[in-house]
Amino acid sequence: MISGFNQGCMIKPPVTEPLSNILPNEPLLLMGAGPVPISNAVSRANGVVINHLGETMDRVIKNLKIMAAYAYQTKSTKIMGVSGPASASIEMAITNLLWPGRRVLVLKVGTFSGRMGEMAQGVGAEVDYIERSDARPINAEMVEEAFKKKKYDVLTMVQGETSCGVKTVDFAEIVRIAKENGAMVIGDTVCTLTTMPMEMDHWGLDAAISGGQKGLSSIPGVSVIAFSEDAWKFIEKRSVRQPHWCFDALRSQKFWGHQQYHYTAPVPGILALHEALRQICDETLPERFQRHLVSSKALQAGIEAMGLELFIPESYRLNSVVAIKLPDGVDSAKIRKSMVDMFQVEISGAFGLDIVRIGQMGEQCRAHNLFRVLYALGTACVTHGVPLDVSNGMALLEKNLQQPILPN
Ligand SMILES: Cc1ncc(COP(=O)(O)O)c(C=O)c1O
Numbered sequence: 005m006i007s008g009f010n011q012g013c014m015i016k017p018p019v020t021e022p023l024s025n026i027l028p029n030e031p032l033l034l035m036g037a038g039p040v041p042i043s044n045a046v047s048r049a050n051g052v053v054i055n056h057l058g059e060t061m062d063r064v065i066k067n068l069k070i071m072a073a074y075a076y077q078t079k080s081t082k083i084m085g086v087s088g089p090a091s092a093s094i095e096m097a098i099t100n101l102l103w104p105g106r107r108v109l110v111l112k113v114g115t116f117s118g119r120m121g122e123m124a125q126g127v128g129a130e131v132d133y134i135e136r137s138d139a140r141p142i143n144a145e146m147v148e149e150a151f152k153k154k155k156y157d158v159l160t161m162v163q164g165e166t167s168c169g170v171k172t173v174d175f176a177e178i179v180r181i182a183k184e185n186g187a188m189v190i191g192d193t194v195c196t197l198t199t200m201p202m203e204m205d206h207w208g209l210d211a212a213i214s215g216g217q218k219g220l221s222s223i224p225g226v227s228v229i230a231f232s233e234d235a236w237k238f239i240e241k242r243s244v245r246q247p248h249w250c251f252d253a254l255r256s257q258k259f260w261g262h263q264q265y266h267y268t269a270p271v272p273g274i275l276a277l278h279e280a281l282r283q284i285c286d287e288t289l290p291e292r293f294q295r296h297l298v299s300s301k302a303l304q305a306g307i308e309a310m311g312l313e314l315f316i317p318e319s320y321r322l323n324s325v326v327a328i329k330l331p332d333g334v335d336s337a338k339i340r341k342s343m344v345d346m347f348q349v350e351i352s353g354a355f356g357l358d359i360v361r362i363g364q365m366g367e368q369c370r371a372h373n374l375f376r377v378l379y380a381l382g383t384a385c386v387t388h389g390v391p392l393d394v395s396n397g398m399a400l401l402e403k404n405l406q407q408p409i410l411p412n
Pocket of ligand 1: 037038089090091092116162164165166167192193194195215225
């Protein structure tokens with residue numbers, strides 16, 4: 005060894021392990037609450053690195069924004085990808101619309117809707133909650149009451165609360181009430197975007213957020229946010245110092261609006277998102293909503309026909325992530341482990357709740373994935389002594405997949 009080469013290198017290299025030793029031979033089928041499986045086109049795009057600045061990337065970004073605008077149903081051009089999970093995009097919405105002295109009403113029904121309150125506190129806003137801990141949605145009347153008592157600058161809410169499987173049924177109505185009372189609205193559509201209707205302009209949302217790894221069926225770690233043109237005018241007039249540099253929407257717009265350097269963009273993730281959005285546009289939203297609805301309803305019918313109970317009543321059940329009760333005394337972790345060991349299928353547990361959750365987002369809503377996950381769940385339960393009629397469940401799944409379901 006050349007003498008002196010060890011200088012500044014006192015720590016020896018670690019023993020390494022190739023990824024092939026760590027990853028399973030056959031990748032698990034991801035049927036949990038996200039991330040979800042990705043298509044080949046998305047996977048291929050995710051393997052490519054190009055310069056994040058220059059003509060080729062400009063074209064990608066231009067397309068991506070047009071396609072994301074379709075997904076969000078907005079004419080706004082203030083759409084940007086964020087190098088970070090959906091939480092990073094949510095943080096971008098919060099930090100650009102809230103600061104000390106601004107008042108926010110947070111509708112909290114679970115982990116993710118509550119997280120927006122934590123973020124708002126983080127930027128020094130005055131935070132009030134309407135909170136439900138009984139896995140029921142917050143409705144329009146509750147919001148109306150809150151606005152009678154106090155004025156708010158911003159309202160935050162989730163369209164689908166993934167943590168417990170609750171849908172905000174009055175979502176559009178709540179946006180209307182907030183706007184009538186002079187508040188801007190930040191909507192978390194992370195698990196719902198492109199799985200069910202969401203009309204940003206028509207409903208009047210000021211910021212809408214999605215993560216790559218859910219309804220869009222792209223990769224985790226790159227998310228996408230849309231600001232309304234009104235919200236944008238407000239952001240442009242901001243006089244209070246922005247505490248975040250990466251999440252500063254005006255700085256971000258340098259890249260997303262003017263093809264200039266902000267930070268080095270997450271190129272493979274953006275290319276993957278491009279392909280995921282292209283597939284969504286090719287499928288069209290109405291077709292995609294219908295595929296999700298039929299798939300989720302058929303799965304739900306199969307689960308019930310097997311003898312398991314769904315956690316959320318139909319009237320406010322989220323179709324994008326289906327929460328399932330297990331019989332008393334059944335250990336959810338053991339069921340999930342058996343599904344992995346026997347069928348290479350993964351579903352989710354829950355944060356503190358005694359349920360398991362099956363995702364119905366993007367590529368998860370394909371017939372072959374439904375048959376595999378339902379059979380795996382049923383068989384794993386039977387293996388652990390739960391008396392289920394697996395065949396009946398599979399039959400009902402098949403029957404319901406053949407019946408088109410009209411949106412309600
Ligand atoms: C509704 C909802 N909001 C926000 C998030 C946070 O997403 P991420 O983990 O990508 O930050 C999730 C993730 O599960 C979610 O389901």
